[in-house]
Amino acid sequence: DEKEHEEHLKAILELLKKEELCAKFSKYEFWIPKVQFLGHVIDSQGLAGYYQRFIEGFPKVAKPVTKLTQKKVEFEWGDKQEAVFQLLKQKLCSAPILALPEGSEDFIVYCDASNKGLGVVLTQREKVISYASRQLKIHEKNYTTHDLELGAVVFA
Structure with a gap:
Protein backbone atom coordinates (compact mmCIF):
# COMPACT_ATOMS: atom_id res chain seq x y z
CA ASP A 1 0.00 0.00 0.00
CA GLU A 2 1.11 3.59 -0.55
CA LYS A 3 1.48 4.48 3.14
CA GLU A 4 3.76 1.51 3.77
CA HIS A 5 5.71 2.33 0.61
CA GLU A 6 6.09 5.93 1.81
CA GLU A 7 7.39 4.75 5.20
CA HIS A 8 9.96 2.45 3.55
CA LEU A 9 11.06 5.24 1.22
CA LYS A 10 11.43 7.66 4.14
CA ALA A 11 13.50 5.13 6.10
CA ILE A 12 15.81 4.55 3.12
CA LEU A 13 16.27 8.27 2.49
CA GLU A 14 17.03 8.88 6.17
CA LEU A 15 19.60 6.07 6.09
CA LEU A 16 21.24 7.57 2.99
CA LYS A 17 21.39 10.97 4.69
CA LYS A 18 22.83 9.47 7.89
CA GLU A 19 25.56 7.69 5.92
CA GLU A 20 26.19 10.86 3.86
CA LEU A 21 25.30 9.13 0.60
CA CYS A 22 23.57 10.75 -2.35
CA ALA A 23 20.80 9.49 -4.62
CA LYS A 24 20.11 10.85 -8.08
CA PHE A 25 16.31 10.98 -8.13
CA SER A 26 16.10 11.23 -11.92
CA LYS A 27 17.20 7.57 -11.99
CA TYR A 28 14.32 6.35 -9.80
CA GLU A 29 10.61 5.72 -10.21
CA PHE A 30 8.27 5.67 -7.25
CA TRP A 31 4.77 4.24 -6.73
CA ILE A 32 4.78 2.11 -9.86
CA PRO A 33 2.37 -0.88 -9.89
CA LYS A 34 4.78 -3.35 -11.50
CA VAL A 35 8.46 -3.65 -12.32
CA GLN A 36 10.17 -5.54 -15.11
CA PHE A 37 13.36 -7.12 -13.77
CA LEU A 38 15.63 -9.47 -15.72
CA GLY A 39 12.83 -10.17 -18.17
CA HIS A 40 10.29 -10.98 -15.44
CA VAL A 41 7.42 -8.81 -14.24
CA ILE A 42 7.12 -8.33 -10.49
CA ASP A 43 3.78 -6.90 -9.36
CA SER A 44 1.74 -6.67 -6.16
CA GLN A 45 1.78 -10.48 -5.93
CA GLY A 46 5.57 -10.39 -5.87
CA LEU A 47 7.25 -13.37 -7.47
CA ALA A 48 4.59 -15.79 -6.25
CA GLY A 49 2.49 -15.05 -9.32
CA TYR A 50 5.46 -15.96 -11.48
CA TYR A 51 6.56 -19.11 -9.67
CA GLN A 52 3.09 -20.60 -9.27
CA ARG A 53 3.17 -21.76 -12.88
CA PHE A 54 5.91 -24.24 -11.91
CA ILE A 55 4.06 -25.88 -9.02
CA GLU A 56 1.03 -28.05 -9.61
CA GLY A 57 -1.87 -26.95 -7.41
CA PHE A 58 -0.02 -23.86 -6.14
CA PRO A 59 -3.09 -22.01 -4.78
CA LYS A 60 -4.17 -25.01 -2.72
CA VAL A 61 -0.66 -25.74 -1.45
CA ALA A 62 0.11 -22.09 -0.64
CA LYS A 63 -3.27 -21.22 0.92
CA PRO A 64 -2.05 -21.18 4.58
CA VAL A 65 0.60 -18.62 3.57
CA THR A 66 -1.43 -16.53 1.11
CA LYS A 67 -4.26 -16.29 3.64
CA LEU A 68 -1.92 -14.18 5.80
CA THR A 69 -1.96 -11.42 3.16
CA GLN A 70 -5.73 -10.90 3.37
CA LYS A 71 -7.21 -7.84 5.05
CA LYS A 72 -8.29 -8.28 8.66
CA VAL A 73 -6.22 -11.46 9.02
CA GLU A 74 -3.60 -11.29 11.74
CA PHE A 75 -0.14 -12.26 10.49
CA GLU A 76 0.88 -15.29 12.54
CA TRP A 77 3.70 -17.42 11.14
CA GLY A 78 3.31 -20.82 12.76
CA ASP A 79 4.39 -24.39 12.13
CA LYS A 80 1.78 -24.84 9.39
CA GLN A 81 2.99 -21.79 7.43
CA GLU A 82 6.62 -22.81 7.86
CA ALA A 83 5.84 -26.32 6.60
CA VAL A 84 4.08 -24.88 3.52
CA PHE A 85 6.99 -22.52 2.88
CA GLN A 86 9.50 -25.38 3.06
CA LEU A 87 7.30 -27.54 0.80
CA LEU A 88 7.07 -24.76 -1.81
CA LYS A 89 10.85 -24.32 -1.74
CA GLN A 90 11.31 -28.07 -2.16
CA LYS A 91 8.84 -28.21 -5.06
CA LEU A 92 10.61 -25.34 -6.82
CA CYS A 93 13.97 -27.07 -6.53
CA SER A 94 13.04 -30.62 -7.52
CA ALA A 95 11.50 -32.67 -10.32
CA PRO A 96 9.24 -32.75 -12.19
CA ILE A 97 11.18 -30.33 -14.27
CA LEU A 98 9.17 -28.52 -16.90
Whole structure:
Protein backbone atom coordinates (compact mmCIF):
# COMPACT_ATOMS: atom_id res chain seq x y z
CA ASP A 1 0.00 0.00 0.00
CA GLU A 2 1.11 3.59 -0.55
CA LYS A 3 1.48 4.48 3.14
CA GLU A 4 3.76 1.51 3.77
CA HIS A 5 5.71 2.33 0.61
CA GLU A 6 6.09 5.93 1.81
CA GLU A 7 7.39 4.75 5.20
CA HIS A 8 9.96 2.45 3.55
CA LEU A 9 11.06 5.24 1.22
CA LYS A 10 11.43 7.66 4.14
CA ALA A 11 13.50 5.13 6.10
CA ILE A 12 15.81 4.55 3.12
CA LEU A 13 16.27 8.27 2.49
CA GLU A 14 17.03 8.88 6.17
CA LEU A 15 19.60 6.07 6.09
CA LEU A 16 21.24 7.57 2.99
CA LYS A 17 21.39 10.97 4.69
CA LYS A 18 22.83 9.47 7.89
CA GLU A 19 25.56 7.69 5.92
CA GLU A 20 26.19 10.86 3.86
CA LEU A 21 25.30 9.13 0.60
CA CYS A 22 23.57 10.75 -2.35
CA ALA A 23 20.80 9.49 -4.62
CA LYS A 24 20.11 10.85 -8.08
CA PHE A 25 16.31 10.98 -8.13
CA SER A 26 16.10 11.23 -11.92
CA LYS A 27 17.20 7.57 -11.99
CA TYR A 28 14.32 6.35 -9.80
CA GLU A 29 10.61 5.72 -10.21
CA PHE A 30 8.27 5.67 -7.25
CA TRP A 31 4.77 4.24 -6.73
CA ILE A 32 4.78 2.11 -9.86
CA PRO A 33 2.37 -0.88 -9.89
CA LYS A 34 4.78 -3.35 -11.50
CA VAL A 35 8.46 -3.65 -12.32
CA GLN A 36 10.17 -5.54 -15.11
CA PHE A 37 13.36 -7.12 -13.77
CA LEU A 38 15.63 -9.47 -15.72
CA GLY A 39 12.83 -10.17 -18.17
CA HIS A 40 10.29 -10.98 -15.44
CA VAL A 41 7.42 -8.81 -14.24
CA ILE A 42 7.12 -8.33 -10.49
CA ASP A 43 3.78 -6.90 -9.36
CA SER A 44 1.74 -6.67 -6.16
CA GLN A 45 1.78 -10.48 -5.93
CA GLY A 46 5.57 -10.39 -5.87
CA LEU A 47 7.25 -13.37 -7.47
CA ALA A 48 4.59 -15.79 -6.25
CA GLY A 49 2.49 -15.05 -9.32
CA TYR A 50 5.46 -15.96 -11.48
CA TYR A 51 6.56 -19.11 -9.67
CA GLN A 52 3.09 -20.60 -9.27
CA ARG A 53 3.17 -21.76 -12.88
CA PHE A 54 5.91 -24.24 -11.91
CA ILE A 55 4.06 -25.88 -9.02
CA GLU A 56 1.03 -28.05 -9.61
CA GLY A 57 -1.87 -26.95 -7.41
CA PHE A 58 -0.02 -23.86 -6.14
CA PRO A 59 -3.09 -22.01 -4.78
CA LYS A 60 -4.17 -25.01 -2.72
CA VAL A 61 -0.66 -25.74 -1.45
CA ALA A 62 0.11 -22.09 -0.64
CA LYS A 63 -3.27 -21.22 0.92
CA PRO A 64 -2.05 -21.18 4.58
CA VAL A 65 0.60 -18.62 3.57
CA THR A 66 -1.43 -16.53 1.11
CA LYS A 67 -4.26 -16.29 3.64
CA LEU A 68 -1.92 -14.18 5.80
CA THR A 69 -1.96 -11.42 3.16
CA GLN A 70 -5.73 -10.90 3.37
CA LYS A 71 -7.21 -7.84 5.05
CA LYS A 72 -8.29 -8.28 8.66
CA VAL A 73 -6.22 -11.46 9.02
CA GLU A 74 -3.60 -11.29 11.74
CA PHE A 75 -0.14 -12.26 10.49
CA GLU A 76 0.88 -15.29 12.54
CA TRP A 77 3.70 -17.42 11.14
CA GLY A 78 3.31 -20.82 12.76
CA ASP A 79 4.39 -24.39 12.13
CA LYS A 80 1.78 -24.84 9.39
CA GLN A 81 2.99 -21.79 7.43
CA GLU A 82 6.62 -22.81 7.86
CA ALA A 83 5.84 -26.32 6.60
CA VAL A 84 4.08 -24.88 3.52
CA PHE A 85 6.99 -22.52 2.88
CA GLN A 86 9.50 -25.38 3.06
CA LEU A 87 7.30 -27.54 0.80
CA LEU A 88 7.07 -24.76 -1.81
CA LYS A 89 10.85 -24.32 -1.74
CA GLN A 90 11.31 -28.07 -2.16
CA LYS A 91 8.84 -28.21 -5.06
CA LEU A 92 10.61 -25.34 -6.82
CA CYS A 93 13.97 -27.07 -6.53
CA SER A 94 13.04 -30.62 -7.52
CA ALA A 95 11.50 -32.67 -10.32
CA PRO A 96 9.24 -32.75 -12.19
CA ILE A 97 11.18 -30.33 -14.27
CA LEU A 98 9.17 -28.52 -16.90
CA ALA A 99 10.07 -29.22 -20.50
CA LEU A 100 10.58 -26.58 -23.14
CA PRO A 101 8.13 -26.69 -26.05
CA GLU A 102 9.48 -28.22 -29.25
CA GLY A 103 7.90 -26.90 -32.43
CA SER A 104 4.22 -26.02 -32.58
CA GLU A 105 2.50 -29.42 -32.71
CA ASP A 106 1.20 -32.11 -30.35
CA PHE A 107 0.11 -29.79 -27.53
CA ILE A 108 -2.61 -30.97 -25.17
CA VAL A 109 -4.31 -28.79 -22.55
CA TYR A 110 -5.85 -30.55 -19.56
CA CYS A 111 -8.43 -28.46 -17.67
CA ASP A 112 -10.20 -29.17 -14.41
CA ALA A 113 -12.46 -27.31 -12.02
CA SER A 114 -13.66 -27.94 -8.50
CA ASN A 115 -15.56 -25.98 -5.89
CA LYS A 116 -12.18 -24.64 -4.72
CA GLY A 117 -10.37 -23.61 -7.90
CA LEU A 118 -9.38 -24.04 -11.53
CA GLY A 119 -6.39 -26.00 -12.79
CA VAL A 120 -4.72 -26.33 -16.16
CA VAL A 121 -1.75 -28.34 -17.44
CA LEU A 122 -0.15 -27.74 -20.83
CA THR A 123 1.67 -30.79 -22.18
CA GLN A 124 3.50 -31.72 -25.34
CA ARG A 125 4.26 -35.36 -26.11
CA GLU A 126 3.48 -36.32 -22.48
CA LYS A 127 5.93 -33.77 -21.05
CA VAL A 128 4.62 -30.99 -18.83
CA ILE A 129 5.29 -27.55 -20.31
CA SER A 130 3.40 -25.45 -17.75
CA TYR A 131 0.97 -25.58 -14.85
CA ALA A 132 -1.58 -22.88 -14.08
CA SER A 133 -4.14 -22.76 -11.31
CA ARG A 134 -6.03 -20.33 -9.18
CA GLN A 135 -8.53 -20.25 -6.35
CA LEU A 136 -12.12 -19.39 -7.13
CA LYS A 137 -13.25 -15.85 -6.48
CA ILE A 138 -16.09 -15.52 -3.98
CA HIS A 139 -18.78 -15.00 -6.63
CA GLU A 140 -17.48 -17.97 -8.67
CA LYS A 141 -18.19 -20.35 -5.79
CA ASN A 142 -21.89 -20.08 -6.73
CA TYR A 143 -21.29 -21.24 -10.32
CA THR A 144 -22.61 -24.57 -11.57
CA THR A 145 -20.15 -27.37 -12.35
CA HIS A 146 -20.72 -26.81 -16.07
CA ASP A 147 -19.87 -23.10 -15.76
CA LEU A 148 -16.78 -23.85 -13.68
CA GLU A 149 -15.52 -26.36 -16.24
CA LEU A 150 -16.06 -23.79 -18.99
CA GLY A 151 -14.28 -21.24 -16.79
CA ALA A 152 -11.28 -23.58 -16.62
CA VAL A 153 -11.19 -23.73 -20.42
CA VAL A 154 -11.33 -19.93 -20.64
CA PHE A 155 -8.63 -19.69 -17.95
CA ALA A 156 -6.43 -22.04 -19.98
